[in-house]
Amino acid sequence: MVSIDFDRYGRRQRLRWWAMRFVVYGLLVAWAVVCIFPLFWTVSTSFKTAADVMKGNLVPWLDFAPNWLGWRSLGLSPDTVFNVSTVREEFMRRLWNSVIMSVAASALAVILGSLAAYGLSRFSYKFGYMRNSDISFFFLSQLIMPPVVLALPFLVLYKELALLDTYVGMIAVYTLMVLPIVIWIMRDQFATVPVELEEAALVDGLSIWGAFMRIILPLVLPGMVAAFILAMILCWNEYFFAALLTSTNTNTLPVMIASQTGSQGINWWSMAALSTAGILPLVFVGVLLEKHIIAGMTAGAVK
């Protein structure tokens, strides 16, 4: 907090200062509500019954008595969690798929992307007529590519390659999807590392790769974590390709959530429970590692 010299500032300034504080915190609280309320709504709805949903009851215990209905339908309520539940089995499989594919794809993208970004920031290449700037543009331009352009070609090519509905196929798609953003973050990460460091390392007898592994990687690790988390978020929430290219073995949570409708309307409590279960893992990861996201993107944003 800023210490205030009350002798220097008059009453008016003090008043103004307090008014500013009031406005600042007012805005902060208002936006925090905007950010958090939907999450609260989702979680609380998962504990409602039909009547509570229809009445739009808001506050648990005060407005309505929390009920495990939604979680029971997922087989995750206290009374069902130890019984055999076909619904829970399905959910766990989707969750597991989401975990495997988003982690693997993000990791792969970070590895490939970091290497490429490092190369581009240190050496000048010439592949045919393509120079560094062209190669950079080639990678980053993939970011522009709308998924819908590749969707059908992937569908048919994957069928021919027997890659439909396989982990390998989905991980490849997701890696492709997040690779540009990883390169974009990592390129600026490497740009902040002075070249002199490696030069010193080379003089000390390390090879290029040795210098990269031993000197540079530890320095840009926070940036890599940031890129990894961002990639993870994008993969975890991806719906378009997952809906198209998976059927049984590699269905992810968003596909499961999106297909929850049907001829009998929506059981909001089940829907909310499922959404909560799908959202929370990532929110936890994000909240725990929030520092890294910001740190990584600081370098990314400020060239």
Added chain:
Amino acid sequence: MKVEIYDALMRRQASRREVLRGTASAAALLGVSSVMGGIPGMALAADDLRAQILKIPGVGKGAPTDADWQKVGELCLEPTKANVAAGEFAGVELTFMGLNNQNLHNFLFRGFLKPWEAYTGAKINWIDLAQADYNARLQQSIATGTVDFDVIEMGAPFEGDTAGRGLLDEMPDWVSKQIEADDLVDYLKAPVGTWEGKTYRVTIDGDCHTFAYRKDYFGEGSISGRAEPPKTWQEVNEVSKALIGKTDPLTGLPAYGYLDPLKGWGGFGFYFVENRATAYVKYPGDPAWLFDPENMKPLVNNPAWVQAIQDVMDLIAAKAYPSDQINADPGTTAFSQFLAGTGSMLMWWGDVGSSARTSDTSVVGDVVGFGINRGSSRVYNRKTGQWEEKYNEAPNMAYIGWGIYVTKRVSDDEKKRKAAWSAAAHLGGKDISLWTSAYPSGFQPYRQSHFNYDEWQAAGYDRAYIEEYLGSNANSYNHPNAAIEPRIPGIFQYYSVAEDELAKGFAGQYKSAQETADAIAAAWEKITDQIGRESQLKLYRASLGL
């Protein structure tokens, strides 16, 4: 409906069946005789079982959950045990594609099949699809040759797309015996479920859209001011307009009349315009109501269809729908709106009746009434091109019911094939189906044995309610002027594109109902040409019995 009338109907139907089915009835007799030849105690045990499963979890005890499905599946395993030895399918893995509707369809199947898996040793992998994605996914599987499922939950309209292309496995005889296929209501018997004389389907559902209404909106001193619910669509529209600005007697929220789903639903949404149109367009004695059987030209832009579209547009203009109706998912109309107390009239599949009393969402269980699709005070004769001022009605057999089919993928592996059919037969069993027709399942009554009112009464329904609800289904199934959709390839593409054009029309992007209908007709022509006019025409005529 009165019991006497119903019984008479059933008798008439039985006799007609015997005449029609000829040799096929021999097989049926075999099935019957085996039941009759059994000791009386067995029949009694079966009755006990039926009464027992109907009490899981019990009418008015809230919606059933996973534990209930598993219990029902376990109790109904006897027919399977008669045909399959314990552990016979050990090591077999099947892929099952079906709908992923919350607590319905695949959710139930998983529960039902869990004990089956435990008994037979087979393992099932699941492909879950949203209803709106269903058609698209199936079409793509077919065309790209990626039929990656062994068992599929599918509606009869898709038989043209699948059986017609030789993708399905013919049903073995023991299956039809196990599921007592002769018990099906008449309109679900061949040719439904068959293609070129071969049977492919284990029926698990029968479909017709019936009229549901709120009794507290009608009668002496009611807010509609009418003593009786409307008989015709003309009256339905009048009531809807008259209710604008009034208050619902049950919920205290604004009152609404008829609920039209206005948004697309992967093709399924078109059935609701059909409901309005059938009475206008389905001329008694003329089976054609979607296409001209001479040249496959769409009828959808003739004056009768345009009238149906115009009716909806008038109601939109009059603001007779709940706000945001245009963006409400069709699936919510029945269950999130009607059953939750919004709106007073609805056309829906039969499962709305069982759900009114057994679903967690329902608040209208005590004030809901049923009937067949509304009629019209005039009907369009497409041959003369004139409207005729006479009463007409034509229930819409929308979708002809879900069934379980087995694909060609298993045909070469006898063990796998038997496993697939055994799973299908388990789901289509006589007793399990009683449960699915009585509880939220996504399915409605489809067997003659489902219309035994005493069983329903014993389960906790009151007699009058169940007679009205089941009666509306039976009357629709057996209606002489029923509108049955043609089982031709790509039928859902026609629906889906129609839905799209309708959505544009309802949103005011076309100038008139006629223009909307013309756009649909043009799109249908395009699809017909794309799939092949000659072959479509041939299959269409065959499906109409011409």
Added chain:
Amino acid sequence: MTTIERDLLHTVEAASISAGRHFWGQAALWLSALWLVASFVLQAAHVSGWIAFGFENWRPVLYAYVLWAVVLCATRVVLYGEAGKKALFVLPAALFVVAMVVFPLLFALWVGFSDWNLASLTGRKFNGLDNLRRMLSDPFYANALINMVLYSLAIAVEYAIAFGLALLLSQDIAARKFWRVTFLVPLMLSPVAVSWMVGKSMLETRFGPIARLARWLGWENPSFFGDPLTARLSIMIMDAWTFIPFMMIMLLAGLQALNREVLEAAEVDGATKWQRFWQVIFPLMLPVSVTAVMIRIIFKLKLADIIITVTAGGPGGATDSVTSFIYREYRDRSNVGYGTLLAIIYLVIIVFGMTMLLKVSDRILRRMTGRL
């Protein structure tokens, strides 16, 4: 993106490459390439029915590609020594992207100029420019394109809000980490879940809390997707909600990297807060802002999940984005030929538009920063 003319990091070539090493390197490279081509030709011939012999599917060709890629990487080092090791940094990513983008794109071109309905028994038919002609007379595709422009314009508001939030967070406030985490939450939520729980539940006209708030504020019959304008607005707001945090972090990062001395100098000069913002902070933030807005536009151009789930393009296509429009053409109508062509055209428009935008923003940026 600046061109580096020479390596930033200079390396010393250790030794020359022996002739034998050179030969074996070349041999391995050509052999693997030959195998790739051969397996491709073999399988192509097999699939088109010219020869009976062949693989069950195309996967062996994929393996051949992977092998060739590995050999290519390895031979860089074998053939060029230290210089080759440099290539190893970029090659894996480049080979991966080429495989995943270039082939599908070529295939898309092949599909885009054909009449291919997945439900049609006749399969694919080449139809020249028919799809293009049809596109030009399709008012709903044009409508979707216009919507994309409208949706992109909404970024201006998102940017203003994000900037405001970034400024708020860079104030002297207690529990900064808490606020930052809180503001970041929407970014992590799945658009599909958001569509359901916000778009369909919170905006439900009877019990949804937002509808109830609207009613309390005097909007008698709230309807968020009833008419085209409100429907578009609702979609924009939901999309903005999930993506504002993304811009916010970038801008916050930019703010934190600002040179303290410049700010303090401005303060000493006696500029008011307002002046300081417009004359110092905002211009200094321009480069970051341009990056943030560009990235945001790119993401905006992919907008689909929310629209597909909440409105399916309704009412009457009013909220359609190009992706959601094509998605329906594709999923509902199985019309892959036409859909693919629309997608390709969209890609062309985007590439052209983004290039122009980059050029213009670059020029403006140069002028603005030049003036400082």
